[in-house]
Amino acid sequence: MKEDFEHFLPLSPATLxxxxxxxGEDLHGYGIMQEIARQSQGKYxxxxxxxxxxxxxxxxxxxxxxLGHRPADDDPRRRYYRLTADGRGVLSAETARLADxxxxxxxxxxxxxxxxxxx
Amino acid sequence: MLRHLxxxxxxxxxxxxxxxxxxxxxxxxxxxxxxxxASHLLLDGLFSLTRQWALRPEFWREVPIxxxxxxxxxxxxxxxxxxxxxxxxxxxxxxxxxxxxLFCSTCFAIRYSWIRILHLHIxxxxxxxxxxxxxxxETATPSPSRSVSPIGEKKSTPVSSAVSLQQPTAVQPxxxxxxxxxxxxxxxxxxxxxLDKSSRETAAFALPGKFVxxxxxxxxxxxxxxxxxxxxIDGAISNLKWYYIDPVVAGKMAAxxxxxxxxxxxxxxxxxxxxxxxxxxxxxxxxxxxxxxxNYSQSVIPAHVPGPSLEEIARYQREMxxxxxxxxxxxxxxxxxxxxxxxxFPDLQLCQGKVAAAMSSLNQADAIIFDxxxxxxxxxxxxxxxxxxxxxxxxxxxxxxxRYQNSTLQSWTLxxxxxxxxxxxxxxxxxxxxxxxxxxEFAYDLKMLKRATLVGETTAGGAHMxxxxxxxxxxxxxxxxxxxxxxxxxxxxxxxxxxxxxAVEAANALKIAQSLAEKALQK
Numbered sequence: 001m002k003e004d005f006e007h008f009l010p011l012s013p014a015t016l017x018x019x020x021x022x023x024g025e026d027l028h029g030y031g032i033m034q035e036i037a038r039q040s041q042g043k044y045x046x047x048x049x050x051x052x053x054x055x056x057x058x059x060x061x062x063x064x065x066x067l068g069h070r071p072a073d074d075d076p077r078r079r080y081y082r083l084t085a086d087g088r089g090v091l092s093a094e095t096a097r098l099a100d101x102x103x104x105x106x107x108x109x110x111x112x113x114x115x116x117x118x119x
Numbered sequence: 120m121l122r123h124l125x126x127x128x129x130x131x132x133x134x135x136x137x138x139x140x141x142x143x144x145x146x147x148x149x150x151x152x153x154x155x156x157a158s159h160l161l162l163d164g165l166f167s168l169t170r171q172w173a174l175r176p177e178f179w180r181e182v183p184i185x186x187x188x189x190x191x192x193x194x195x196x197x198x199x200x201x202x203x204x205x206x207x208x209x210x211x212x213x214x215x216x217x218x219x220x221l222f223c224s225t226c227f228a229i230r231y232s233w234i235r236i237l238h239l240h241i242x243x244x245x246x247x248x249x250x251x252x253x254x255x256x257e258t259a260t261p262s263p264s265r266s267v268s269p270i271g272e273k274k275s276t277p278v279s280s281a282v283s284l285q286q287p288t289a290v291q292p293x294x295x296x297x298x299x300x301x302x303x304x305x306x307x308x309x310x311x312x313x314l315d316k317s318s319r320e321t322a323a324f325a326l327p328g329k330f331v332x333x334x335x336x337x338x339x340x341x342x343x344x345x346x347x348x349x350x351x352i353d354g355a356i357s358n359l360k361w362y363y364i365d366p367v368v369a370g371k372m373a374a375x376x377x378x379x380x381x382x383x384x385x386x387x388x389x390x391x392x393x394x395x396x397x398x399x400x401x402x403x404x405x406x407x408x409x410x411x412x413x414n415y416s417q418s419v420i421p422a423h424v425p426g427p428s429l430e431e432i433a434r435y436q437r438e439m440x441x442x443x444x445x446x447x448x449x450x451x452x453x454x455x456x457x458x459x460x461x462x463x464f465p466d467l468q469l470c471q472g473k474v475a476a477a478m479s480s481l482n483q484a485d486a487i488i489f490d491x492x493x494x495x496x497x498x499x500x501x502x503x504x505x506x507x508x509x510x511x512x513x514x515x516x517x518x519x520x521x522r523y524q525n526s527t528l529q530s531w532t533l534x535x536x537x538x539x540x541x542x543x544x545x546x547x548x549x550x551x552x553x554x555x556x557x558x559x560e561f562a563y564d565l566k567m568l569k570r571a572t573l574v575g576e577t578t579a580g581g582a583h584m585x586x587x588x589x590x591x592x593x594x595x596x597x598x599x600x601x602x603x604x605x606x607x608x609x610x611x612x613x614x615x616x617x618x619x620x621x622a623v624e625a626a627n628a629l630k631i632a633q634s635l636a637e638k639a640l641q642k
Contacts, residue, residue, distance in 0.1 A: 029143045030150060047160065048147045049167025052140040056178060077142040 005090040009097050014046055014054045019063065019083060019091040026067060028078040029055070055081065063087030121157045122148065128164040133179040136171050179207055230526075342389035352376050352385075354590035355398060355413060362523050362600040364583055368406050375405045391415035391593055407614050410556075410583045412597040419592045436469060444470035448490070449477040456636045457484030457541075458629075464497025464557040467504060474501070478508050482538070486545040486636040489561070492575060492625050496556025503530045506561060509570050510534035511542040516564040517603040519584070527604070545639040547632040550575035550617060551625035556582070560603060563617045567607035572635060573619040575628035580616035 011019070021027060021035035029051060036046050058064040064087050067080040083091070125148050129141045148160055171178070206214075343351075356373040363369035379385055379401050388394035395415035402411045439445070448460040459477060481487060489505075503516055514532045521527075535542065548562045548571045559578045565571035583599030590596055603611045623631050 029140070030147045033147065033151070047163030047166075048144045048151075049163040049170070052136070052144060053167060053170055053175070056136065056139070056175070060178075075146060077146045079140075079143055 005086075005093040008090055009094055011090070011094045012054075013044065014050055015058065016091075016094060017044060017046065018051070018054055018058065019087055019094075022064060022081060022083040023088065023091060026080050026082045028070070028074075028080050030078070032081070058087065061086070063090055121161065125161060125164055128161070128168055131168055133171050133175070135178050136175075176207070176209055179209070343391060343394055344389075345386070348385050348388070348394060349380065351394070351398070351413075351590055351594045352380055354594065355402075355596050358588045358590065358596050358598050359402075362586070362588065362598045364520075364522050364599050364602045366522070368408070372402050372405050372411075375401055391417070395594060408583060408599055409579070409581050410585045410597065410599040412585070413590075414587075414595050414597070416593050416595065420589050420595055422589065435466070439465055439469055444473040446473060446477050447493075449480055451481065451484060452488070452633060454633075454637045454640060455483070455485045456633060456640075457481030457487040458490065459487065460490035460493075461505070462493045463495060464499075464501035464505070464561070467498060467500040470501070471504060474505060478505070478536075478539075478541070482540050484541065484544065485640050486547070487541055488547045488549060488629070488632050488636065489571070490549045490629065491554050491558040491562060492549050492551035492628065494554055494558030494561075496558055496560075496581075498557065499530050499560065502557050502561045502564070503532050506564060507533040507536050508539050508541045509546055509565065514568065515606045516568075517560060517605055519601050520604050521601040523600055545636055546571035547636060548573050548575075549625070549628040549632055550578050550619055551628070552576045552579060552616075553625075554578040554617075559612055559617050563605065563612050566617065566620065567605050572621065572632075573617065574621045574623060574632040574635065575619050576622070576625045577616040577618050578612065580612055580614050582611040582613035 017036045017039065018032055020039060021032045024035075027035060029048065032055075033046055033048070033051060036044060055064060059066060059081075062084055064081050065084050067082055070076075070078060070080050122145075126145060129137060129144060132141065144164075148164075151160065356376055359369045359372055360366070363372070376398065384401075385394065385397060388397045392415045395413040398413040399411065402413070403409065442462075444465045445462040446459070447462055448458060450458050452458050459481060461474075465474075499517070499519065506514070506516060510532050512534055514534060515529060516532060517530045519528045519530065546565065548565060550558075550562050550573055554562065554575075555578065559580070559582065562571075562573050562578065566573050582603055584601040585597040585599050586601075587595050587597045602613060605611055621631060621635065
């Protein structure tokens with residue numbers, strides 16, 4: 001399954017954060033924006049235009065699906081979104097890719113640090 | 120105010136995007152005004168607007184499914200329906216352009232592609248009136264010259280046997296000394312190869328009464344006046360300038376007709392037949408093109424010529440049956456030399472079977488002689504068909520150029536022929552001064568390709584193809600509008616004839632060819 005998603009990688013920051021925010025629970029658009037702000041500790045803020053442009057693409061790729069229902073007491077203008085199995089798969093693939101990058105970067109940085117100390 | 124501005128921005132978004140996300144974006148705008156600067160949100164909206172129109176054409180017309188339009192409260196059963204499909208405007212435009220391009224390229228491919236080249240039925244394509252046939256007049260009287268066999272072996276078959284018509288056909292000339300009343304083919308009748316020879320101009324091809332219509336001729340026996348003659352000359356000149364294969368020669372012929380008219384040379388011709396014959400003579404004197412022919416018809420020539428009548432087709436079929444498709448002799452000579460005497464290149468559809476059977480009976484021969492000494496032409500399709508037996512791969516024989524259409528059609532052999540063993544056997548073609556048109560093409564093509572040895576006399580020298588065109592109710596003109604361009608020589612035999620490799624009298628050609636074949640087989 002992982003190979004199927006490889007040609008989509010790396011994901012753009014917006015796509016990555018949206019998928020990540022939906023990995024926990026179903027959220028509406030505003031909820032996604034808040035979750036992204038929380039995950040990035042306020043450092044990455046997504047405007048509604050960018051958010052829905054990305055959601056549009058993700059729905060088309062069937063990584064995210066729009067739910068046909070919402071809690072009865074919620075704002076009727078809100079729509080809820082859920083991560084699909086494919087969406088979860090691509091998120092896993094991107095996470096693994098990033099993990100490799102981080103591991104490689106750490107290894108390189110450690111070598112550089114050791115060499116500098118010896119010098 | 121800012122909300123209103125944001126609302127305008129949202130409304131400017133493509134309909135699919137707006138319907139799907141517009142309401143929720145507005146609600147976010149209302150909720151986020153505290154966290155985002157209003158200008159930031161407006162800027163985001165503006166970017167979104169630009170992005171959707173510039174980069175997302177695939178979503179312009181996308182309309183969300185209805186359940187997304189009206190999310191139902193949780194737990195409530197939901198019925199989903201799809202909106203009717205409406206293609207995007209851009210898709211419709213692209214589709215239209217694509218269809219036009221596809222149509223044009225298909226037409227282009229049909230016109231020029233290799234498929235056409237391999238298709239090989241050039242006469243059928245070139246002359247798109249496949250049913251046209253002209254039958255020989257039952258009342259035609261062979262000219263005295265016909266009774267003299269040029270080869271001294273056997274009485275020649277009647278003139279009609281030399282006529283082959285694939286689709287259109289025939290042509291028959293009204294000679295200056297033509298005694299018999301004749302009716303001419305309709306205008307625009309197409310003739311792949313004129314079978315006419317000046318020496319046999321008495322051959323007449325009459326259209327059946329049904330075809331020429333029951334319209335009584337108003338001008339029979341009415342003398343032509345100067346005005347009527349001028350009208351015919353104008354019509355002839357116009358047709359020649361427009362259609363004749365060589366515009367320079369067409370100009371010379373036009374000048375000649377005018378000069379004869381002004382000199383009063385035509386004043387004696389007060390009879391239609393005589394005037395047609397006189398014009399033919401004047402035209403041939405300048406062009407030396409024996410395919411040119413002005414004809415006079417006592418009956419009115421219809422303006423829009425339908426195809427040949429069933430009677431005409433039946434008559435041609437009877438003639439082909441009677442003459443065995445003009446296959447006068449098919450035999451094996453001593454030393455196992457195959458001999459085929461063909462007096463025309465008849466209609467391919469009608470005679471393909473008989474010609475194929477004849478060739479099949481010669482399949483075991485060690486050499487082959489094609490006797491075309493009395494062959495007066497026919498259709499290029501049959502020329503290519505017969506030549507197919509002499510090659511083991513498709514071979515380009517001729518390109519036929521039509522000036523007024525500025526188009527060229529290629530004629531290729533149908534080689535290889537199944538089970539054919541003659542492809543590499545020595546081949547000889549017998550020619551005479553009588554060999555004409557399609558007969559000359561066969562000889563010329565094989566000579567240029569060095570595939571056969573030509574034995575006999577230089578041929579008559581008629582390479583053009585004629586299309587008959589209406590001048591008025593009673594006069595028509597056969598205008599050669601197409602000429603072959605040989606791929607090897609880049610020219611043809613018009614006015615020159617095809618010169619033999621071994622020049623001997625036609626009467627001795629068979630004997631000489633036999634001895635040459637035997638010598639070739641002894642090597």
